Amino acid sequence: MRALVGLWRWRHNPLRRKTDLVEAWVALAALLLIAVAAPVAGTVVGGLTRDALLRSVREQREVRHAVSATVVQKVSRPPIDPDPETSSARDRNSRVLADWTAPDGTSRSGTVVAALESPDPGDRFRIWTDEHGQVVGRPLDSATAATHAALAGFGAAAAAVGIVEGTRRIVVWRMVRRRYDRWDQAWDKAGPDWGRTGTGS
Secondary structure, eight states: OHHHHHHHHHSSOTTOOHHHHHHHHHHHHHHHHHHHHHHHHHHHHHHHHHHHHHHHHHHHHHHOEEEEEEEEEEOOOOSOOSOHHHHHHHHTSEEEEEEEEOTTSOEEEEEEEESOSSOOTTOEEEEEEOTTSOBOOOOOOHHHHHHHHHHHHHHHHHHHHHHHHHHHHHHHHHHHHHHHHHHHHHHHHHOTTTTOTTSOO
16 A cells, blocks of 8 residues: 555656666565465465365275274373473373284284373273274364364465565665665765865855
């Protein structure tokens, strides 16, 4: 909006310098670029990220399987973590020795993290494994993928705005520096006696 006001103000003003008009045009170009480039960048990056993440969701769902595991015994906790954030997140889960059957039919056992506050032998809980029964992380779900894609789109749009605005500021800064240099040169030509009586002014 400032660019439009600047262009209108300098349109027929006799005090208008060429740099004033150029600065107003640069501001208008930046405004138009932000209005067009930011949404386009956000949409393209968000769409590409969404496609990639949804492809990853499909691939993970094909190779990761939810199986039921049975608690054999609770494993003693590691030493207390002094970081309250990590320890509080870990306190909701328990490390247990468990048995489970892999998707290929083989029996497996091992120490896993169970989403149980106070596990007892015989308690059942769900874990995710690969086709051979090795414990893996939970697969990414579609809602999380969509959220990450939206965040990537917003990030790309914000980056586009930042790049355009940063470029505009650099261009204007260089124009102002050039203007100051010209003023210095004009002042040097006028000399130190400018305005004094008898100096031919």
